[in-house]
Amino acid sequence: MSVSTKYELKLGVATREAFGKALVELGQKDPNVVVCDADLSKSTYTNFFEKEFPERFVECGIAEANMVAIGAGLAAAGKTAFVASFSAFVINKGFEQLRVTAAYPNVPLKVVGTHSGISIGEDGPSQMSIEDLSLACNLPGFTVLAPADEVSMKACIHLAAEIHGPVFVRAGRSKAAIVYTPGTEFHSGGSHQLLDGNDVAIFANGLLVAEAIRAAEALDAEGISARVIDIYCVKPIDRDAIVRASTECRAIVVAEEHLKDTGIGSRVAQVCAETTPCVMEFVGLTTYAESGTPEAVLEHYGLMAKDIVAAVKNVLARKK
Amino acid sequence: MTKTSNPAELAVIAKTVRRHIIEMITAAKSGHPGGSLSATEIVVTLFNDIMKHDPSNPKWADRDRFILGKGHACPVLYSVMAECGYTPVDKLNTFRALGSIYQGHPDVRFIPALEASTGSLGQGLSVGLGMALAAKFNGSPSRTFVVLGDGEIQEGQIWEAAMFGAARKIDNIVCIVDNNRIQLDGFVKDIMPLEPLADKWRSFGWHTIEVDGHDIAALQAAFHEAEATKGMPTCVLAHTVKGKGVSFMENNPKWHGSAPSKEECALALQELA
Structure with a gap:
């Protein structure tokens, strides 16, 4: 059997878009889910959630450090709180907040960094996140996920919501080849x-x-x-x-x-x-x-x- | 836990708390007496009068929440929480020792009844706003109180949080600025001036009340005014004296982060008798 027949590698949606769709599924399933963004909701696709659940969407403006700590406060008070931005911004501008308000007190904040790696392309290095996995792994207690396609991203967002602790999920801007069949299981x-x-x-x-x-x-x-x-x-x-x-x-x-x-x-x-x-x-x-x-x-x-x-x-x- | 609205009774608790602060920092041979003493009436008035909380049920969902943004002033928080019955009074003198629940800065891993681990300045107001927002999402009457240092608000994140609180009309939060006018390197006006401070908070959309931060009745009135203020967050700008209650510590930058000697401790306790 030739390996090329096993994986068609048909282009699917970008993992950021799969993230946005998964948030809506989560929001439908659980009224406790809230989502924060820092003026990039049209790019991170948290706007899908905002459209469905405007009352549970928290626009934080261009202030990622504050957003991370707001999210931590929401999570500490029992909400299933997601914060999202470009990975380069949420992980770098928010790192100290991730450390002090989420990692060290073990607050179950869910952090999603989109436009990771260099495949954001034209925007260039200031927006390219090439150190995010390293930084996220430097946060004891964090689970760190980097899914490959839309199927695994959706599964990983549901997984993130279930994990009793802080989670970082890395998403990309470009359309991603589909590797998995729906229903494949993913776990920490x-x-x-x-x-x-x-x-x-x-x-x-x-x-x-x-x-x-x-x-x-x-x-x-x-x-x-x-x-x-x-x-x-x-x-x-x-x-x-x-x-x-x-x-x-x-x-x-x-x-x-x-x-x-x-x-x-x-x-x-x-x-x-x-x-x-x-x-x-x-x-x-x-x-x-x-x-x-x-x-x-x-x-x-x-x-x-x-x-x-x-x-x-x-x-x-x-x-x- | 003593709950009272009588300022004279609260003042008695404040004196006990000040004694604990001096004794625990002396025992630890390190710590931050100045900013603990300046915030004493603020923290006592909140825990012993204003806030709805239950030391026998610290995770009660609708409790009011307290965050000490200026985490280095934890001796005041530990003393007040211990006097309320959250933690043992007789262990206060283990402050800063290995294995003590009374860590050098507030740490929820050691005292789960704390609402947030703080110590890195500038983050507590954001966390408090998140908690206040959660209460709104949940339809809970819970209020959140955050004490900030005046030096602390040199951090940019404070002003990100201030914009956020006003934009989202988070009226169930009270931010108290312990305006003791001294930071580690010296006087705030010399390091990085903040004035006009009340105008700054007002221009950021916060209902701002200036009080003498050692006047318990004035603090009570401010917290009641905050509760009655709807549609915007409240900032209580509390003018305080760093090192308040110990004459040789008052208004002296040296006592931001120095421990008293045994002799100095004895002198201080005489003044607080």
């Missing part, structure tokens, strides 16, 4: 092995999951069997999946739309180092990007299937 500490293989394991999340699948298809044509794992839960990380990959494949590539020194790559490497070390290569960003179409920027900064293929070849050359 989980991952999904999307393709089986034993020569190398490729861990990816977000947009890079589809690229990893494409890379595996290309490698398959060359007789290289690549396992692809969507490591959608960045924290807590699925240690078992990493140990299985490192013992069975003995070579790992991690691919992410994030600074490669501080993203999931370092988290996967830490688990390997603590358990079953193996050779590894990392695909990610080394610095700030620049304006351009999302496709052009992703290609220029080396976040495509071909870059993952090259990393696989490098890691296999080092594999004993």
Whole structure:
């Protein structure tokens, strides 16, 4: 069976749009859900929720730090509170508030950062969020999710609402290839092995999951069997999946739309180092990007299937 | 818990609280006496008269909520909460020691009856507005009280919160500014002046009441006026004396964050006898 038949990778909606739709579903299910935004509701798609439930939508204006702490106050008082903005703004401008008002007192605030990575494209580096997963992982108690497509985003937003603690969910601006069939289950500490293989394991999340699948298809044509794992839960990380990959494949590539020194790559490497070390290569960003179409920027900064293929070849050359 | 609207009785509680503040900071050999003493009447009047709360049921959904934005002044909050029966009075002198529930800044992990962990200045008003908004969503009569330091309101987030509170007409919150005019590095007017302070709050859309922050009857009247004020949030600008009640601590920046020696403690307690 050819792997290319398993995943059509048909373009779905952007994960930010799936987030907006999931909020409406949550709002219908639970009158306790409230949503805050900082003047970006048309871009984060929290405006879907605002349209359905205007009385439960809290416009905070362009003041992300205040929004995060308002959300924490709502959550501390028992509301299921979501705050959303571009990831670059909510995580950077709101970081200290996330730390003091949510993480450290363990207030179950739900934070969604959209337009993450560099695939926001034309807006350029001030809006590009390339350090958000690292920062979110620096908040003890936070669950950190980075879903790949509309199906997993919807599931992760429902999951976020159920988790008894603070959660950060990373969403993107661009349309994302559909990887999952509706009904697939997602949980804290989980991952999904999307393709089986034993020569190398490729861990990816977000947009890079589809690229990893494409890379595996290309490698398959060359007789290289690549396992692809969507490591959608960045924290807590699925240690078992990493140990299985490192013992069975003995070579790992991690691919992410994030600074490669501080993203999931370092988290996967830490688990390997603590358990079953193996050779590894990392695909990610080394610095700030620049304006351009999302496709052009992703290609220029080396976040495509071909870059993952090259990393696989490098890691296999080092594999004993 | 003593609940009373009698200013003379509240003043007696305030004196006890001041003694605790001096003793616990002396025992800890560190802490912030000046801003704890300046806020004493404010916190006592809230907990022992104005606020609806129940130490035997601290998570009562419709309780009034209190947040100490200026978290370094926690000796006053700990003393008042202990006197109310939330936490043990006889452990106040473990303040700042490893394992003590009386952490260096308020920490909900150690005292779940606290409404928020504070200490990083500028965040408490936003959290309080979130809680007040939750009460509105829930149709709850709960009011939220947030005490800020005057130095603290140099933080930009305070003014983001001020805009928010007025824009959303959050009239079930009272922000009390403990205007003791001193911050760590010196006098506020020299570090980063705030005047005209009442005008600032008014221009941000807050019903603003200026009071002598050591005059319990005036504080009571201000909190009642706040309750009667609908459609806008209230700021009580409480003019206070840093180090109030201990003559050698009053109006001296040194006592923002210094612990008294045993001798100084004894002198202070004599004055507070």
